[in-house]
Amino acid sequence: MKKTPLHVVEDTIARIEPLNQEAIQAAEDHLNALTKPPGSLGKLEAIARQAAGITGELAADLTGRAVIVMAGDHGVCEEGVSAFPQEVTPQMVMNFLSGGAAVNVLARQTGTHLFCVDIGVAAELTHDSLLSRKVRPGTGNIAREAAMSREEALQAIAVGIELVHELADRGYRMFATGEMGIGNTTASAAICVALVGMTADEAVGLGTGINEERRRHKVEIVQRALDTNQPSAADPIDVLAKVGGLEIAGLVGVILGSAARRRLVVIDGFISTAAALVAARLAPEAIPYMIGSHLSHEQGHSKLLAAVGLSPMIHMDMRLGEGTGAVLGFHFIDAALHIMREMATFESAGVSKG
Numbered sequence: 396m397k398k399t400p401l402h403v404v405e406d407t408i409a410r411i412e413p414l415n416q417e418a419i420q421a422a423e424d425h426l427n428a429l430t431k432p433p434g435s436l437g438k439l440e441a442i443a444r445q446a447a448g449i450t451g452e453l454a455a456d457l458t459g460r461a462v463i464v465m466a467g468d469h470g471v472c473e474e475g476v477s478a479f480p481q482e483v484t485p486q487m488v489m490n491f492l493s494g495g496a497a498v499n500v501l502a503r504q505t506g507t508h509l510f511c512v513d514i515g516v517a518a519e520l521t522h523d524s525l526l527s528r529k530v531r532p533g534t535g536n537i538a539r540e541a542a543m544s545r546e547e548a549l550q551a552i553a554v555g556i557e558l559v560h561e562l563a564d565r566g567y568r569m570f571a572t573g574e575m576g577i578g579n580t581t582a583s584a585a586i587c588v589a590l591v592g593m594t595a596d597e598a599v600g601l602g603t604g605i606n607e608e609r610r611r612h613k614v615e616i617v618q619r620a621l622d623t624n625q626p627s628a629a630d631p632i633d634v635l636a637k638v639g640g641l642e643i644a645g646l647v648g649v650i651l652g653s654a655a656r657r658r659l660v661v662i663d664g665f666i667s668t669a670a671a672l673v674a675a676r677l678a679p680e681a682i683p684y685m686i687g688s689h690l691s692h693e694q695g696h697s698k699l700l701a702a703v704g705l706s707p708m709i710h711m712d713m714r715l716g717e718g719t720g721a722v723l724g725f726h727f728i729d730a731a732l733h734i735m736r737e738m739a740t741f742e743s744a745g746v747s748k749g
């Protein structure tokens with residue numbers, strides 16, 4: 396009998412193990428033997444220790460890597476919360492599939508395969524390379540109703556989990572989260588208010604580029620979404636279902652699945668971090684498998700990252716989504732692994748220790 400989405404989620408969470416402390420210690424000892432003052436490579440050293448703790452290897456081969464771009468639409472777009480119309484979501488999906496989006500370029504540079512998932516686009520899409528896993532065509536307008544049912548939220552999380560299992564079985568060893576969904580900074584801001592306790596004014600940013608007047612309207616819409624739906628802060632699935640998004644739920648699954656399969660998962664910008672927060676609240680043991688990539692220009696991102704316990708590798712003033720910041724982060728993970736493999740030790744190079 397096929398497992399229910401709830402069982403898939405529960406079994407996945409139950410499978411998440413702590414990192415390998417011996418491997419972390421071995422990485423630390425190796426880093427301290429290399430020709431540099433201890434700790435002087437900063438976050439590169441933290442990345443090397445984390446990768447060791449996840450893989451159990453001193454410098455794992457993480458060349459099999461994928462960015463998973465979850466695409467979904469948002470009913471709240473009818474409230475005028477985005478600078479762009481909803482049809483951009485399916486249009487950009489086709490752009491990902493033909494290789495022309497920013498994330499495609501950055502993925503090619505880092506040897507990353509891109510998988511694009513239609514988990515909730517409000518248009519019919521067909522393409523040979525599209526993973527069609529539509530749970531429903533777009534969410535409800537959260538200013539007036541729930542985004543989706545609890546069952547749909549669980550179904551969408553299970554889509555992400557099952558995709559990671561499939562890709563892990565095919566040899567992928569590291570994942571990046573990506574998303575596309577006009578209106579999804581509104582849903583993500585609502586998650587920040589519900590789960591972090593940020594005010595709507597702190598959580599709402601300019602998204603794709605609205606002006607300050609429209610941002611104030613977006614703040615009111617986020618507040619209305621919370622007043623209407625009354626999500627329970629103690630129940631992350633309730634928050635996701637009432638004010639979240641299908642692509643956000645799919646990424647919660649990608650993150651939980653990565654942790655369960657002992658894969659490093661690199662978290663992109665504001666929307667991906669909202670998914671990371673839901674995953675962290677569902678399963679705090681998943682947090683050590685996550686790496687923050689960049690600090691998005693979206694104003695709520697810094698507090699949101701802190702709420703998950705992540706520290707971004709880079710500050711590039713990006714606010715694109717798609718997985719662009721996460722894939723860029725692969726360069727730094729590669730750098731850390733090269734350091735582990737190639738640097739001389741004090742002993743091998745004949746350099747005196749302090």
Ligand SMILES: O=C(O)c1ccc[n+]([C@@H]2O[C@H](COP(=O)([O-])O)[C@@H](O)[C@H]2O)c1
Pocket residue numbers: 476477478479574575576577578579580581601602603604663664665666667691692693713714715716717
């Ligand atoms: O990743 C980010 O930090 C980020 C910040 C602002 C916007 N985005 C992208 O822009 C879209 C959402 O913006 P909006 O204004 O329609 O809510 C969605 O497709 C996201 O991928 C992404």
Ligand SMILES: Cc1cc2nc[nH]c2cc1C
Pocket residue numbers: 479483487574575576603715716717
């Ligand atoms: C063009 C465009 C590309 C995007 N990629 C992610 N979000 C996006 C939003 C827009 C508007």
